[in-house]
Amino acid sequence: MYGVAGERRLTEWEAPWLPGYEDSAPVRIGNAAHQQLQLDVFGEVMDTLHQSRRGGLASNESAWDVQIALLDHLEEIWRKPDQGIWEVRSAPLHFTYSKAMAWVAFDRAIKSAEMFGLPGKVEHWRELCVEIHADVCAKGWDAERNSFMRSYGSTDHDASLLLLAPIGFLRPDDARYRGTVAAIEKHLIVDGLVMRYDTHHAPDGLPAGEGAFLPCSFWLADAYLLTGRRQDAERLFKRLVGLCNDVGLLSEEYDPRAKRLLGNFPQAFSHIALINTAFNLTRAEKPAEQRAELPKGTANRAEAEPAG
DSSP states (O other): OOOTTSOSOOOOEEOTTOOOGGGOOOOEESOGGGGOOOTHHHHHHHHHHHHHHHTTOOOOHHHHHHHHHHHHHHHHHTTSOBOTTTTOSSOOBOBHHHHHHHHHHHHHHHHHHHHHTOOSOHHHHHHHHHHHHHHHHHHTEETTTTEEOSBTTOOOOOGGGGGGTTTTSSOTTOHHHHHHHHHHHHHHEETTEEOSSOTTTSOOSSOSOOOEEHHHHHHHHHHHHHTTOHHHHHHHHHHHHTTSOTTSOOOSEEETTTTEEESSSSOHHHHHHHHHHHHHHHOSSOHHHHHHTOOTTHHHHHTTSOOO
16 A cells, blocks of 8 residues: 555554544544555456456566565465455454455466466466365355355355456356345345445444445446346446436445435546446446456346346
8 A cells, every 4th residue: 555655654643633524533644554464455466467468468577476476475374364355443354355355366377377378386376276265165155144254254244245256256157146146135235225244233443334335336236247137237337327426426435315425535446346337238348257257248148047
């Protein structure tokens, strides 16, 4: 994590004399997340570089050397609890999505090595993929609730698990993925929009209550498309686009009760999700299929399958 001027020291402190926007104290300077462990980032970086090679962007030898170093480090730490994609301020947990993204890191390393003739410990990475995948499926899956859960041993749901198919960890037609989508629909939707998790029940070190985190609703639209529910995907996408302000921008969150945008504004995360869903709905080359390396047209073929 870096500051806007390239700072690496982002020590967080509070300014108690400032009330914050509409008394939304505390006002914090800096960001405590710079000290956190987020295992999912390793998968994001490895996937980004893999997709860039597939897309024909120029590469160099030093980039692969960096990736090898990242993988060596990840092999040492992937079993540790972390703060996860949501940068929780509570104690670290074994977040299911974080572990799945550790699998992504090694999976993309294997694919990059095989597709582009890059040197590496492919068979060893393959063994790690098998180990991590089995670990997630054994400890992150709750058969009674028919869903992957927020963290190992947890009874909480988490919208990040909508990404298990788009990242390629599960196929869209896997009953466990469909069960997870259904559980998130049941437990995390408020006024048609998706919450990250239930802040009244899941510990995150902050007071309960927040708006709907907008990228999560776009992820649900992608999940609908991948599982054959195109009309639901289009309906939700139109609802989300309608939340844009007068110049077409979105914030981080939306308050479905007060009918207003909340949080960081404008939020790149929300706009990236919007663009991906738009492409998934309108392009032959769909980001959700490309990232998971599904056969072209998987989402379209799924439309003939029964939902659920």
